[in-house]
Amino acid sequence: MSAKDKKIMVIGGGIAGLTAAWELSRFNIDVELIEKTPFLGGYAIQYCCKATDECRQCGACTVEAMLKNVVNEPKIKVHLATEVEKINNSGRFSVDLKKSSYKPDFATEGVIRGYSKNNSPLHVIVDKEKCEGNPDAVPEGAVELDTMGFSGKLDVDAVILASGFQPFDAEQKGTYGYKKFPNVVTGMDLERIIRENATVVRPSDGKTAQKIAFIQCVGSRDERLGHLWCSQVCCPYALRMAERIKHKNADAEITVFYMDIQNVGKDYAGFYEKCKTEFRFVRNIPVDVFPMENDSLSMRYMNEEDGLCINEEFDLVVLSVGIVPGPDNSNMSDLFDVGLNEDGFFTGIDKLNSTSTLKDGIFLAGTVAGPKDIAASMAHAGQAASEVIKHLGVS
Ligand SMILES: Cc1cc2nc3c(=O)[nH]c(=O)nc-3n(C[C@H](O)[C@H](O)[C@H](O)COP(=O)(O)OP(=O)(O)OC[C@H]3O[C@@H](n4cnc5c(N)ncnc54)[C@H](O)[C@@H]3O)c2cc1C
Ligand code: SF4
Ligand code: SF4
Structure with missing residues (x-):
């Protein structure tokens, strides 16, 4: 079967979600990437390079590279500042999305900075009052958080949960x-x-x-x-x-x-x-x-x-x-009807296939399913993409 007309939703734009989306796009599959914050990259985009005289293989720069791949790939549609409201499963998944309620608590001078399309810096105004008192702090082209986010319904053939962890x-x-x-x-x-x-x-x-x-x-x-x-x-x-x-x-x-x-x-x-x-x-x-x-x-x-x-x-x-379960795990577990383990991470069907879940068409990628470093999160996301391709029966 051809990949044409197949569409996958990836929830979470950290390294796991980015990798899963990218791998699927290599198979000519359309991806809707949903990220609740105004930026892509998750935690790992914030890390420093730990090289001394030699590369220490911390993986931080692989995140920037993957982010560039994703934002330049037309098969991947990115929805920033967006989250899932409701999901209906009758054959395909019909997902209601809404503007995210995410409010950053670290906005220096009312503006936060991250990555956007073409990997150019994106400046997001999150506190207009702070900016009004200090117009110099607002870079040209800054976007207001209130204007970001997508509301509406999308129909997809499978969903990958990649909503990560919290420190x-x-x-x-x-x-x-x-x-x-x-x-x-x-x-x-x-x-x-x-x-x-x-x-x-x-x-x-x-x-x-x-x-x-x-x-x-x-x-x-x-x-x-x-x-x-x-x-x-x-x-x-x-x-x-x-x-x-x-x-x-x-x-x-x-x-x-x-x-x-x-x-x-x-x-x-x-x-x-x-x-x-x-x-x-x-x-x-x-x-x-x-x-x-x-x-x-x-x-x-x-x-x-x-x-x-x-x-x-x-x-x-x-x-x-260390790594603890993401703040949305419990809500997402209810929304998608996928179980959490006793620690609060999502659970796959078994150790050998920790990306498939008991719910047909719902898959896991990265730290949403337990502690992992960047390399392991990417490998897990690659496995999730392969399982999705098997599930769709595309070649
Ligand atoms: C202090 C610290 C330092 C680390 N340093 C390293 C290191 O040097 N090298 C290394 O290999 N690993 C390191 N790690 C581990 C690394 O952070 C993780 O392996 C990696 O970030 C996992 O990526 P992820 O995509 O699974 O999760 P995340 O980075 O958490 O990304 C998840 C994404 O999903 C989004 N999201 C969450 N909920 C929703 C929702 N409901 N709807 C839509 N989007 C949602 C989040 O906003 C985020 O963008 C470190 C971890 C910690 C705690
Ligand atoms: S993997 Fe990249 S970011 Fe990490 S030490 Fe090596 S060069 Fe620096
Ligand atoms: S990696 Fe394990 S042993 Fe090391 S500090 Fe973290 S929790 Fe402790």
Whole structure:
């Protein structure tokens, strides 16, 4: 059967949704890509390059490349600032879409920036009041969020859910003082700090951070939170960023507080061995962070050798937050009649085919189905596209 007249809806424009849409378009299939924010790329488009003298294979640049593919592909129609309202399944899927209710909470001067068609920067005004007081802050061609979004009905032959994850909210671990002490940041914040600065600076005073602590497993492998899973990405991203910091500032002293180091990815064992020669690894997770007068932070932890408690001061504490289920999972599970597992991620039919669901015609791609890095999300999305093609019976 030919792919002509077949149409697939992909929900979520992160790396998984972009990859699934792109793979389907290679088979001449039309794709409607629905993204609830005003931008494509999901979390991964915000990450820094972690190269030192060599590429560290963090995958961040593959997202930009895939985004360019998608926005230049006529078979893929992108609907930004749009979300699903209702779905009707009578043979094909009839999907009602509405303007999204998404409201960003991080709009500096009322404008947020991201990517649009042809990968040129898109500036979106999200707070008109803030802009009126400061017209210089509004770049030429900025679009108002209120004018974005699509309302209407689309009929499609299958749906891929690729609505991703959310980073663990570090404020839930109150004793670390995130958002209370300026020099406690998350891995997500550090991605941005490294992207914007040549060296890592302290948010409190803009001075170079010399003594830096990473606390691993924040929000993952935590019985109290009921988050028993390993997020898989926070060891690699923390070590890659630590390496990058050391590369730019050889005097930086880095300590990694950990339970286990997740061994993922090609050459990871060799990379970890190298890290052990450059950073201090302490197999203990501190539970409290205390502020000091100079905005430094003190942490208490147990010395592995003698079991005694040590207090130590750091310039910057990085909380390596993990992956938790996306905020819309429960609503989407009801809308699409697809089950979630006990952790709150969507569940495929089995381990070998984790992209097909028990609901005929509904597929999963990326972290919507559990923690994955960029490469694994892309591979999963590729598998989802293959399953869709099998489902459609096209060649
Ligand atoms: C701090 C941190 C650092 C990381 N660093 C790395 C790294 O260096 N390298 C690496 O390989 N991996 C890294 N990861 C993992 C990486 O972020 C994920 O693998 C990747 O973002 C997964 O892509 P995704 O498309 O599944 O999800 P997302 O990036 O979450 O994208 C999902 C998209 O769906 C949209 N969406 C959500 N709900 C809806 C809805 N209802 N309707 C429409 N659209 C919706 C979202 O707005 C978003 O655009 C890191 C993770 C964290 C937490
Ligand atoms: S963004 Fe990551 S994958 Fe790309 S060049 Fe930099 S280190 Fe390598
Ligand atoms: S990847 Fe590392 S830091 Fe993240 S949950 Fe797993 S063991 Fe903990």
